Amino acid sequence: MAGTPVRVALLGCGTVGTEVVRLLTGQAADLAARVGAPVELVGVAVRRADRHRDVPAGLLTTDALGLVSRDDVDVVVEVVGGIEPTRQWLLAALRAGKSVVTANKALLAEAQGELFAAADASGADLYFEAAVAGAIPLLRPLRESLAGDRITRVMGIVNGTTNFILSAMEETGAGYQEALSEAARLGYAEADPTADVDGYDAAAKAAILASLAFHTRVTMGDVHREGISAVTPADVLAARALDRTIKLLAICERVVGEDGTESVSARVHPAMIPRSHPLAGVGGAFNAVFVEAEAAGQLMFYGQGAGGAPTASAVLGDLVAVARNRVAGGRGPRESAYADLAARPIAQASTRYHISLDVADRAGVLAAVAAVFAQHDVSIAAVRQEGRTQDASLVVVTHRAPDAALRSTVDKIAGLPFVNAVVSVMRVEGEDQ
Amino acid sequence: MAGTPVRVALLGCGTVGTEVVRLLTGQAADLAARVGAPVELVGVAVRRADRHRDVPAGLLTTDALGLVSRDDVDVVVEVVGGIEPTRQWLLAALRAGKSVVTANKALLAEAQGELFAAADASGADLYFEAAVAGAIPLLRPLRESLAGDRITRVMGIVNGTTNFILSAMEETGAGYQEALSEAARLGYAEADPTADVDGYDAAAKAAILASLAFHTRVTMGDVHREGISAVTPADVLAARALDRTIKLLAICERVVGEDGTESVSARVHPAMIPRSHPLAGVGGAFNAVFVEAEAAGQLMFYGQGAGGAPTASAVLGDLVAVARNRVAGGRGPRESAYADLAARPIAQASTRYHISLDVADRAGVLAAVAAVFAQHDVSIAAVRQEGRTQDASLVVVTHRAPDAALRSTVDKIAGLPFVNAVVSVMRVEGEDQ
Numbered sequence: 001m002a003g004t005p006v007r008v009a010l011l012g013c014g015t016v017g018t019e020v021v022r023l024l025t026g027q028a029a030d031l032a033a034r035v036g037a038p039v040e041l042v043g044v045a046v047r048r049a050d051r052h053r054d055v056p057a058g059l060l061t062t063d064a065l066g067l068v069s070r071d072d073v074d075v076v077v078e079v080v081g082g083i084e085p086t087r088q089w090l091l092a093a094l095r096a097g098k099s100v101v102t103a104n105k106a107l108l109a110e111a112q113g114e115l116f117a118a119a120d121a122s123g124a125d126l127y128f129e130a131a132v133a134g135a136i137p138l139l140r141p142l143r144e145s146l147a148g149d150r151i152t153r154v155m156g157i158v159n160g161t162t163n164f165i166l167s168a169m170e171e172t173g174a175g176y177q178e179a180l181s182e183a184a185r186l187g188y189a190e191a192d193p194t195a196d197v198d199g200y201d202a203a204a205k206a207a208i209l210a211s212l213a214f215h216t217r218v219t220m221g222d223v224h225r226e227g228i229s230a231v232t233p234a235d236v237l238a239a240r241a242l243d244r245t246i247k248l249l250a251i252c253e254r255v256v257g258e259d260g261t262e263s264v265s266a267r268v269h270p271a272m273i274p275r276s277h278p279l280a281g282v283g284g285a286f287n288a289v290f291v292e293a294e295a296a297g298q299l300m301f302y303g304q305g306a307g308g309a310p311t312a313s314a315v316l317g318d319l320v321a322v323a324r325n326r327v328a329g330g331r332g333p334r335e336s337a338y339a340d341l342a343a344r345p346i347a348q349a350s351t352r353y354h355i356s357l358d359v360a361d362r363a364g365v366l367a368a369v370a371a372v373f374a375q376h377d378v379s380i381a382a383v384r385q386e387g388r389t390q391d392a393s394l395v396v397v398t399h400r401a402p403d404a405a406l407r408s409t410v411d412k413i414a415g416l417p418f419v420n421a422v423v424s425v426m427r428v429e430g431e432d433q
Numbered sequence: 434m435a436g437t438p439v440r441v442a443l444l445g446c447g448t449v450g451t452e453v454v455r456l457l458t459g460q461a462a463d464l465a466a467r468v469g470a471p472v473e474l475v476g477v478a479v480r481r482a483d484r485h486r487d488v489p490a491g492l493l494t495t496d497a498l499g500l501v502s503r504d505d506v507d508v509v510v511e512v513v514g515g516i517e518p519t520r521q522w523l524l525a526a527l528r529a530g531k532s533v534v535t536a537n538k539a540l541l542a543e544a545q546g547e548l549f550a551a552a553d554a555s556g557a558d559l560y561f562e563a564a565v566a567g568a569i570p571l572l573r574p575l576r577e578s579l580a581g582d583r584i585t586r587v588m589g590i591v592n593g594t595t596n597f598i599l600s601a602m603e604e605t606g607a608g609y610q611e612a613l614s615e616a617a618r619l620g621y622a623e624a625d626p627t628a629d630v631d632g633y634d635a636a637a638k639a640a641i642l643a644s645l646a647f648h649t650r651v652t653m654g655d656v657h658r659e660g661i662s663a664v665t666p667a668d669v670l671a672a673r674a675l676d677r678t679i680k681l682l683a684i685c686e687r688v689v690g691e692d693g694t695e696s697v698s699a700r701v702h703p704a705m706i707p708r709s710h711p712l713a714g715v716g717g718a719f720n721a722v723f724v725e726a727e728a729a730g731q732l733m734f735y736g737q738g739a740g741g742a743p744t745a746s747a748v749l750g751d752l753v754a755v756a757r758n759r760v761a762g763g764r765g766p767r768e769s770a771y772a773d774l775a776a777r778p779i780a781q782a783s784t785r786y787h788i789s790l791d792v793a794d795r796a797g798v799l800a801a802v803a804a805v806f807a808q809h810d811v812s813i814a815a816v817r818q819e820g821r822t823q824d825a826s827l828v829v830v831t832h833r834a835p836d837a838a839l840r841s842t843v844d845k846i847a848g849l850p851f852v853n854a855v856v857s858v859m860r861v862e863g864e865d866q
Contacts, residue, residue, distance in 0.1 A: 019728070023581060023582075023728060027581070027583065030583070030648075030772075031581065033648070033769070033771040033772075034580050034581075034648065034769055034771075129578060135726075135728070135729035135730060135732065136732060137570070137573075137574035137577075137578030137579065137732070140570075140573060140574065140577060140578050141570035141573065141574065144570075144573060144750060144753070144754055145562060145570030145573050145747065145750040146570070146746065146750055147467050147749070147750050147753035147754065148456060148460070148464065148467075148746060148748070148749020148750045148751075148752055148753045149456075149746040149749060149750065150460065150463070215463075215466070215467070278735070293568075293746060294742075295452070295456060295568070295742040295743060295745055295746035295749070296568035296736065296737065296742075296743050296746035296747070297568060297736065297737045297740075297742070297743055298736060298737070299568065299569060299570070299734075299735065299736035299737075300733070300734075300735040300736065301732075301733075301734060301735075302711070302732065302733040302734075302735070303729065303730065303731060303732035303733065304729065304730045304731070307730075309727075309728040309729075309730070310728060310729050310730055312728055313579065313581060313582040313726060313728035313729035314578065314729070315581070316580075316581020316582060316728070317577060317578040317579055317580050317581045317582065318581075319581055320577070320580035320581045321577055321580065324766060325763060328763050328764045329762065329763060330758060330761050330762055330763010330764055331761045331763055333757060336466070336467055338466040338467075339463075339466075
């Protein structure tokens with residue numbers, strides 16, 4: 001294959017990195033034909049050089065910064081993760097005009113502006129398909145295929161660990177801690193599961209998705225985040241009674257205010273969705289993302305959201321793209337943040353609540369509860385009351401209302417004398433009302 | 434917005450073209466920000482200039498060849514369809530170095546090599562996301578996101594008209610002609626429905642998908658094509674009895690022969706798929722495509738496959754891409770046909786059959802039928818026999834076998850003396866056996 005080789009430095013050689021090396025070498029002839037030039041691995045930065053027998057020893061180094069600064073490196077592929085020192089390595093690479101392919105969602109959700117500015121200054125490419133939803137081609141469609149459309153909403157299941165835990169709670173009736181232990185035992189949850197179960201991972205992905213969808217820089221701090229640790233078996237039962245299921249959702253919405261001003265609502269929280277919703281059937285390690293755009297309508301993307309090989313597939317796709325750009329002398333899309341929309345606080349987000357109460361079974365209870373909703377200007381979509389000897393179960397599902405109003409309503413109701421307990425409070429998504 | 438304008442000529446102003454004009458003008462500021470330069474519509478070629486009141490009269494022309502040859506045109510967007518004279522217009526544009534965005538599946542399935550060669554010679558871009566599955570970003574993922582992976586299979590519902598008819602037959606028990614009339618009445622079928630119901634439309638899309646997935650030039654002539662006009666209510670009932678449903682599928686497979694030689698099987702035919710398969714739930718005008726790749730695993734893309742606005746969304750996405758390439762001085766991916774795999778004839782394709790027979794209910798019938806399968810080396814996966822007074826219903830589902838062997842088996846069985854009728858013969862897909 002003619003053409004000057006495109007020389008690649010790999011940072012990190014864990015599960016994903018090992019798979020990247022395997023694909024790069026195993027498919028060398030195909031990659032060269034697709035790029036128009038050979039793609040050569042010239043160095044691999046690792047923490048401990050004696051632990052990587054699959055990689056030729058001559059390629060290994062523990063000096064990542066030294067590697068990205070070498071003159072014989074054209075493209076840097078980063079699968080280390082974390083914010084520091086990775087940020088410094090990628091900035092050094094981009095400043096030196098080397099294109100970067102990264103799977104690092106946490107870093108992008110924090111420092112995308114800085115990284116894109118460095119890429120822009122030197123004319124380098126910055127690609128990161130693997131950072132969200134693993135192998136699913138999702139960022140390229142948002143950045144490119146839908147670049148002539150107006151995206152209104154992105155909603156998806158983007159974290160496999162929490163999806164596994166919620167599915168287990170639903171299938172076995174287990175509590176959160178029990179389901180988490182089972183997930184850890186099966187390798188679906190890390191020893192420290194905080195990033196997954198508290199929604200940090202999903203929030204970083206929501207920031208990246210919102211940035212691309214709405215041409216606005218959205219960072220972690222702009223994303224409202226609730227994890228799944230507060231989800232109870234009572235919530236699961238309450239959902240089931242209404243033919244719904246609970247999923248941890250990343251939701252990014254374009255909100256048009258009454259004065260026409262647009263803003264972006266980005267949030268991660270558990271929510272009930274109808275069992276008939278396509279996202280309801282997404283189980284285990286799979287991810288799926290719904291996108292709604294004005295001209296395109298509803299789109300769904302589905303596939304494996306994690307794992308060495310799927311993530312490596314996304315990395316290699318980006319690597320082929322930046323290598324092609326090098327060969328053709330062009331560039332991929334830059335950061336598109338011109339719209340510069342404000343982030344809408346969760347209090348102003350328009351959501352729906354499902355509220356399950358344990359109340360005394362006597363006259364006037366429903367009237368009193370309904371009055372609290374009315375006082376807060378929250379419209380009720382459905383009510384279900386079931387008597388049980390002395391007490392009763394009262395379930396209320398609201399229409400869309402500002403989140404702050406819903407919270408205040410619930411607080412007030414919790415304090416009513418005849419309300420024994422607020423059994424479950426959960427947002428409802430996937431139904432337009 | 435700084436930057437020399439990117440000047441666009443539009444060929445065709447029907448349903449899709451009108452929507453393209455609307456989005457181009459209505460979103461002008463957004464498009465300029467995303468491209469980095471204004472995108473200007475400088476001419477619209479139509480058949481009759483007096484029928485397009487929505488378009489400024491000064492832009493209209495009936496001379497398409499003249500329009501694409503103008504010096505002040507940078508990009509040509511084609512939504513006319515058909516092979517001639519469209520082919521000449523696009524070749525003229527590409528030869529003159531103008532990038533082309535087209536939704537023309539028939540032309541691409543016939544003349545992709547010629548068009549890409551012209552694009553390559555002048556360094557122009559050729560994009561065609563709208564040619565397959567309307568608004569669903571599918572070709573860009575195949576061409577770019579999965580460029581570092583090895584795709585093994587693409588299987589999808591890519592024609593809304595036939596999907597509507599098959600759904601109606603299933604829901605109402607109607608025959609094919611009745612369901613077709615209903616589809617025509619509701620605007621889901623053309624006055625001449627041949628292209629849809631005989632599978633030509635789906636076959637063109639299969640050729641395009643197979644070309645991109647397998648880096649091989651696949652044309653219409655390489656695609657085995659069967660339409661839905663032979664599907665009977667008996668087939669629908671037979672499918673239902675086994676908890677399956679009938680869909681018109683476009684299937685593109687990479688086949689590795691016993692000697693390691695690879696080839697491509699591309700085919701369009703109705704098939705039974707299990708009701709639990711994600712494609713089974715895809716109804717009406719929606720399209721969905723499954724992609725399987727070695728590293729990425731299973732992916733699914735779902736969305737609206739036709740209609741003015743969804744198709745225009747895909748066209749605009751491509752337009753932004755080629756305009757960005759103009760501004761950045763680069764190029765999009767070229768034709769990738771280096772693998773140059775042979776097309777595998779349908780006779781050698783490995784498929785499964787569902788065969789429903791009406792037989793005399795007497796001893797030895799099953800043994801005789803089973804013997805015919807064994808003679809043709811076709812392995813039986815499941816058998817179900819149900820007696821009815823004198824006759825019996827016998828259903829056989831096979832494992833995968835060469836299509837030619839399956840056909841011969843059915844021919845032979847049809848001639849057996851105790852076989853009253855072959856009630857239904859249908860391929861089975863979506864189950865790995």
